[in-house]
Amino acid sequence: MTMPRIDDLPAIHQACWQQLAACTADKAHAWRVLGLATLDGGLPDLRSVVLREVDVPARTLMFFTDARSPKVGQITAQPQATLLAWSPVLGWQLRLRVRLSVQTSGLAVSSRWERLKMSPAAQDYLSPLPPGAPLPGQMPPPTPDRDSRNHFAVVLAQVQAIDWLELHPAGHRRALFSADGQGQWVTP
Numbered sequence: 001m002t003m004p005r006i007d008d009l010p011a012i013h014q015a016c017w018q019q020l021a022a023c024t025a026d027k028a029h030a031w032r033v034l035g036l037a038t039l040d041g042g043l044p045d046l047r048s049v050v051l052r053e054v055d056v057p058a059r060t061l062m063f064f065t066d067a068r069s070p071k072v073g074q075i076t077a078q079p080q081a082t083l084l085a086w087s088p089v090l091g092w093q094l095r096l097r098v099r100l101s102v103q104t105s106g107l108a109v110s111s112r113w114e115r116l117k118m119s120p121a122a123q124d125y126l127s128p129l130p131p132g133a134p135l136p137g138q139m140p141p142p143t144p145d146r147d148s149r150n151h152f153a154v155v156l157a158q159v160q161a162i163d164w165l166e167l168h169p170a171g172h173r174r175a176l177f178s179a180d181g182q183g184q185w186v187t188p
């Protein structure tokens with residue numbers, strides 16, 4: 001399916017944020033799972049994360065993670081990161097330059113954990129072993145008991161710039177947007 005084309009830069013910027021916000025309620029939206037690239041010392045690292053919340057006026061995105069996961073250490077050492085999204089339906093790739101912050105305590109964390117803790121997804125944050133820990137001779141990993149300590153953390157991404165690329169039969173288009181939404185057409 002070919003989407004109708006949007007011609008002006010402010011409307012494209014607005015549509016990008018509308019689509020990001022739509023992901024949180026639409027499990028089928030291709031942008032719901034994003035590639036998150038960080039630096040592991042001097043080496044690039046990359047993994048999938050689920051987009052959980054979007055604050056459009058604040059230009060922030062939120063993910064959930066295990067506070068013990070390697071990415072948390074990487075983010076603490078280097079908060080600058082890149083998020084990648086591709087939607088075949090829209091024909092749009094987004095490359096988002098972001099500054100990340102991790103929260104492991106406080107109201108932002110506890111309020112979300114209260115909602116999450118009775119759901120099956122809570123298991124993701126209750127493992128007695130940190131993500132990536134070797135499992136010597138144990139498969140599957142040990143299951144947590146009901147009173148296990150949780151390691152739930154939220155990651156906030158402040159969007160600093162958007163690189164939007166549209167693939168289209170009538171010709172590809174690309175635009176760069178600054179944090180305040182100022183747009184510039186560039187060669188795809």
Ligand SMILES: Cc1cc2nc3c(=O)[nH]c(=O)nc-3n(C[C@H](O)[C@H](O)[C@H](O)COP(=O)(O)O)c2cc1C
Nearest residue numbers: 033047048049050063064065066069070071072131
């Ligand atoms: C579809 C999909 C969605 C995922 N969503 C998340 C997520 O929201 N948060 C997360 O920490 N890991 C998520 N993961 C797992 C990560 O990709 C990764 O394997 C794990 O977090 C360890 O990453 P790290 O070693 O870089 O910390 C997801 C994996 C897949 C395949």
